Amino acid sequence: MYLDVCWSLHKHLPGNLAKMVQKYQSPVRVHKHPFEMVMAAYEKRFPTCPLIPVFLGSEVLSEVTSEDGGVRIVLRSCKLHVEAPRLLKKIAGVEHVYFIQKNTYNWKDRTLLIEARNETFESRVTVTETCCYSVHPENEDWTCFEQSASLDIKSFFGFESTVEKIAMKQYTANIKRGKEVIEYYLKELIAEGISEIQRWVPPERGAITKPTAPSCASPLSPSPDSRLDLVSLAHGSAKGGPSEPTTPEADKLDADYIERYLGKLTPMQESCLIQLRQWLQESHKGKSEAGEWKSEKIPKDEHILRFLRARDFNLDKAQEMLCQSLSWRKQYQIDYILEAWRPPAFLEEYYAGGWHFHDSSGLPLYILRLGQMDxxxxxxxxxxxxLLRHVLSINEEGQKRCEENTKIFGRPITSWTCVLDLEGLNMRHLWRPGVKALLQLIEVVEANYPETLGRLLIVRAPRVFPVLWTLVSPFINENTRQKFLVYSGNSYQGVGGLVEYISKEIIPDFLGGDCLCNVPEGGLVPKSLYQTEEELENTGHIKLLAETIYQSASVFKGAPHEGFYQHSSIPILSISFFF
Known part of the structure; x- marks a missing residue:
């Protein structure tokens, strides 16, 4: 499989590539065929494979088998074509590259360990790959395949960036091709009448556990001829240290699971998800570098994926954002908020928002009548x-509904749709403490619930809306802002309106639909319910709102105002403003 991973895809990183090793880790891919059949299909790829055009051929350098036939090791030199610019090939002085591949077949454990490294330009570029075929832990008639690879570009005639791009293109084109090739040859074997192959048994037993298929078993039968040191080859790589085959564990991600529950991801995105997940698992088991977030359980895969998407699959940035959020969740016991939070009775009457079925895509639908809310x-x-606790409970409920809808609709649903009805919005909604509270809510939600909003449909936006938008929009992530659709007046009722996203029978009656909606109408909160500052301080809730990074100040015309800006990786800066 080395030719599928000969160049490893990596995230965009500036700076000195000589010190950066880019890694790829695949999910587990499952062939629903016995190990012996998969091995027969795998052997059909040699010495050449027309299904993989970049693979130009291979030559066996050595082959050695243990005395009992339980272990067979094959060393090959493989020739590959690399689609690179003519100028780069001319400067490098090569048309093809060569890899050394070592295959260790362990018939007793039913594993195949594949180790590969580049031979061409090994002093300038180091490409390594490790693959493993093994028996599925829950079904002995299925075979698992997983792989990892790394790319270390030390120097390449000043074309390091070009080599990166070639690696990305080559890798993306070929990474998932491997399973297709095996499945192709499996079908070919079955068409030839070979549906089962004997399992290996120790010579002294002389019995078999499966029917024999001599025409297929022959090329896979271990050869008794051996002139090489089998032990040294079995425990050392083609060029490097020891390596042991591993059996897929229950906590590893399966490719079919990813597609079914998380959606289609590119090979790079799969790798980022797996690497971040593994880091969390290792940190959770041992002494975490970010010990402050260490809790009873690892976040769910869809939760991790949201943070990766929020940071465009930059592993370092996603890891930092996720760790900060996990620390926050642990500190304030957010995992238990749905059980612990009991909103006051009047909140159910005056908070004009609630869940309402789902949109046409199966996304949970939330209706918020902000214009009617005091x-x-x-x-x-x-x-x-x-108020923040209530908003957080809504977000937690939203994630729970996404999981339920994923099972109901049979496709990944990781976000929800919100209809924001602004009828009644006026200047009283621009009350400064209220706007401040809104900005703090946005800050907390953006930091801890990224990529949960699939679409925001803003309807009946009044004239005062641009003023509110001017105040709020700078604090909303650009990716989130792109999901906003604004309808003024009655435009939401026509072509391209709500019916494009929500079935008419689901659209609430107060928006011209056919559905009686039980979302509260809101209204003015009686002043008799107001609490004093002292009463609010003594409610017994743990404070969730840390000091916001946003500050306000009153500045007289012509007078200077000095503020301070601090970033986690930037020293405190003093900034002066003149008005």
Whole structure:
């Protein structure tokens, strides 16, 4: 399989490539055929494989078998074609590259360990790959395949960036081709009448566990001839240290599972997900470098994937963002908020929002009648902390509904749709403490629930909306802003309106649909429910709102104002403003 991973895809990283080793880790791919059949199909790929054009041929350098026939090791030199610019090939002085591949067949354990490294330009570029075929842990008649690879570009005539791009293109084109090739040859074997192959048994037993198929078993039968040191080859790589085949564990990600529950990902995205997941597992088991977030359980795969998407699959940035969020979740016991949070009775009447079936794509649908909501009254009666807890419980409920809809609709659903009804929005909604609370809510949600909003449909936007948008939009992530659709007046009722995203029988009656919606209408919160500052402070809730990075100040015309800016990787900066 080395020719599928001969160049490893990696994330965009500036700086000195000589010190950077890019790694790829695949999910487990499953062939629903016995190990022996898969091995027969694998052998058909040699010495050449027309199904993989970059593979030009191979030559066996050595072949050795143990005395009992239980282990067979084959060393090959493989010739590959690399689709590179003519100028680069001319400067490098090569048209093809060569790899050394060592295959260790262990018939007793039913594993094949494949180790490969580049021979061409090995002093400038190091490409290594390890693959393993093994028996599925839950079904002995299925075969698992997994692989890992790394790319270390030390120097390449000043064309390091070009080599990166070639690696990306070559890898993306070929990584999933391997399973297709095996499946092709499996079908070919079955068409030839070979559906089962004997398993290896120790010579002294002389019995077999499966029917024999001599025409297929012959090329796979271990040869008794051996002039090489089998032990040294079995425990050492073609060029390097020891390596042992591994059996897929239950906590490893399966490719079919990823596609079924997380969606179609590119090979690079799969690798990022697996690497971040493995890092979390290792940190959780041992002494974590980010011990402050270490909790009872590892976050779910869809949760990890949201943070990767929020940071465009930059592993370092996603890891930093996720660790900060996990620490926050542990500190404030967010995992238990749905069980622990009990909103006051009046909140159910005056908070004009609620879940309402799902949209046409199966995404959970949330209706928020912000224009009918007395934000000032809610803040005065509840306090910012309690209001935030309610919003967080809504987000937690949303994730739970996404999981349920994934099972119901049979496809990955990881986000929800929100209809934001602004009818009734006016200047009273621009009450400064209320806007401040809104910005803090956005800050917390953006940091801890990235990529959960699939679409925001803003309807009946009044004239005052641009003012509110000007205040709020700078604090909303660009990826999130692109999911906003704004309808003014009654435009949401026509072509391209809500019916494009929500079935008419689901659209609430107050928006011209056929569905009676039980989302509260909101209204003014009675002042009798208002609490004093002291009462709000003594509610007993742990504070969720840390000091926000956003600050406000009153500045007289013509007077200077000095502020301070601090970033985790940037020293504190002093900035002066003149008005």
């Amino acid at each position: 934000t000032k009254g809610l803040v005065k009666a509840l306090g910012e902390e309690a």
